[in-house]
Amino acid sequence: MDTPRLASRDSSARRTSFALLFTLAGGVCAGACGTGQDTFALGATTSTYDSGLLEHLIARFNEDHPGFRVRTVIAGSGEALQLGRTGDVDLLLVHAPEAEARFVEAGHAPRRSPVLVNGYVIAGPPSDPARIRGSASPSEAFATLARGEHGFVSRGDSSGTHYREIAFWREAGVAGGGAWYVESGQGQATTLHVASERGAYVLTDGATFAMLSNVLDLEALVEGHPSLRNVYSLLAPRAAVRPERAAVFADWLRSGNGRRAIGEFRVRGGAEALFAPWTVGDAAPSGEGAALEGGSPTDADSARGSAARGSPAHHVG
Numbered sequence: 001m002d003t004p005r006l007a008s009r010d011s012s013a014r015r016t017s018f019a020l021l022f023t024l025a026g027g028v029c030a031g032a033c034g035t036g037q038d039t040f041a042l043g044a045t046t047s048t049y050d051s052g053l054l055e056h057l058i059a060r061f062n063e064d065h066p067g068f069r070v071r072t073v074i075a076g077s078g079e080a081l082q083l084g085r086t087g088d089v090d091l092l093l094v095h096a097p098e099a100e101a102r103f104v105e106a107g108h109a110p111r112r113s114p115v116l117v118n119g120y121v122i123a124g125p126p127s128d129p130a131r132i133r134g135s136a137s138p139s140e141a142f143a144t145l146a147r148g149e150h151g152f153v154s155r156g157d158s159s160g161t162h163y164r165e166i167a168f169w170r171e172a173g174v175a176g177g178g179a180w181y182v183e184s185g186q187g188q189a190t191t192l193h194v195a196s197e198r199g200a201y202v203l204t205d206g207a208t209f210a211m212l213s214n215v216l217d218l219e220a221l222v223e224g225h226p227s228l229r230n231v232y233s234l235l236a237p238r239a240a241v242r243p244e245r246a247a248v249f250a251d252w253l254r255s256g257n258g259r260r261a262i263g264e265f266r267v268r269g270g271a272e273a274l275f276a277p278w279t280v281g282d283a284a285p286s287g288e289g290a291a292l293e294g295g296s297p298t299d300a301d302s303a304r305g306s307a308a309r310g311s312p313a314h315h316v317g
Contacts, residue, residue, distance in 0.1 A: 039069040040245035043080035043089035045160060046187030048232070051207035053265050053275055054093075060261040061252055070249065076187070078158025084108060087239030091246035095160035095232045103235060112233040114278040115253055116262050120164060120230050121209055122222035123192070124150075124201035132201070133221040139171035141222045146172065149180040151200030155191045156183025160230070165203045168227075192216055205230055207274040210267040231278070 048054040049072070058070050073080070073089055077096035081103050083089045093115070094100060100112045122132065122141055130150040135141035145152055146169075155162045169175075182198075184191040188208040195202035196216040209220065222228075234250050236243060252258045259277035267274055 038065075038067045038245055039071055040090040040242040040249070041071045041073060041088065042091050042093060042246070042249065043073045043075060043083045044093040045077055045080065045095055045232070046074055046189070047095070047159075047161065047205040047208050048093060049074045050187060050189040051205070051211050051267060051274070053207060053262075056265050057253070057258070057261055060257070061249060064252060064257055065248060068245065068248065074187070076155065076157040076159030076162065078163075081108075081235075084235065084237035085239060087237065087241055089237065090240040090242045091250055092235040092237065093232060094235065095230055096158075096163045097160075097231060097233070099158075099160075099163060100233055100235060107238065109235040109237050112235045113250070113254070114231050114233045115258075116232045116275050116277055118230050118232075118275045119206045119223065120161070120203055120228040121206050121220040122201060122203055123195070123209055123216075123218040124221050125199045125217065126219045128219075128221055130201065135222050137225055138168045138203075138222055138227055142168045142174060143172035145180075145201055146174040146177075149178060151195075151198055152177075152181050153191055153195040153198060153200045153202045154181065154183045155188065156185050157187070159187075161188060161203055161205060164230075168203070192218065207267055210270065210274055214268075 044054055054072065054074075058072075061070070062068065073083060075083065077094035078099060080089070080092055080094050081096070081099055084092045084103070085108050092109075097112075103109055104112055120138075122138060124130070124132065130141075130145050130148050132141040132144050135144065144150075154165055182194075182200075184194045186194075188204055189212060191202060192204055192209065192212055193216070194200075196218050199217070201221075202218070206220075206223070209216075209218075234253065236246060236250065240246060253262075262275050262277045263273055265273065265275055
């Protein structure tokens with residue numbers, strides 16, 4: 001697995017990384033559940049699960065396709081892509097554009113198809129001891145954190161969020177960490193809890209932060225910058241065992257009903273959308289040379305503005 005690293009970090013908070021296996025069709029199932037002819041395996045990021053989006057989308061999918069069961073494997077994007085290489089999942093929903101590009105260029109999938117967008121935020125203690133609130137860019141905020149050696153909790157798990165974090169450190173000219181920099185080795189929800197407990201800063205997707213904000217002692221401090229835009233894509237691994245069944249879900253997610261389901265999702269009854277469907281004309285996610293398949297126009301874009309800009313309300317970006 002291609003795992004980015006910030007050198008000389010403190011891994012004292014790191015835990016063993018793992019993928020979680022669920023069936024999110026008609027509830028969580030065990031044993032022989034989901035062995036029918038219309039079952040397929042979806043590898044999805046922890047942020048889609050932690051935010052509640054994935055459960056919402058699968059429930060809506062089952063309204064249109066009641067005979068299907070979606071067996072979901074929840075992992076960081078890097079780990080999910082590895083599962084795609086080995087044929088352990090039939091479809092991927094991930095958000096690491098550069099890693100996705102390499103996956104396609106290596107021949108593991110024909111293309112990547114952007115389907116939805118939200119935003120990252122840099123969160124930290126409400127008192128903001130590093131004074132990064134209002135920074136001109138994420139890289140400026142990261143440079144400030146490194147200079148002052150302010151506590152930072154990284155996911156450290158090859159997830160899309162981890163890849164983006166490392167890119168910000170590089171832009172900030174930071175090549176190494178120290179005792180102030182720790183890795184959780186876990187998904188977004190656990191990482192947020194670790195940062196909250198330590199009074200540290202953290203990069204997070206906005207939807208998961210919104211879901212947990214009422215139990216965290218953290219505030220969104222940097223948000224809305226174009227580089228905080230977070231694009232999720234579908235990839236169909238060539239090693240998939242059940243590609244025809246997975247294609248039904250992929251086609252649905254790109255359809256009018258699927259795009260409406262994305263735009264209508266709300267966290268804890270909030271007023272604003274935290275995810276938006278990908279729309280033709282959106283800037284392509286970064287990644288060198290990968291075949292890229294666009295979305296399709298729809299009338300379901302009423303909620304896409306704030307999420308696509310990476311600046312929805314409720315402490316998210």
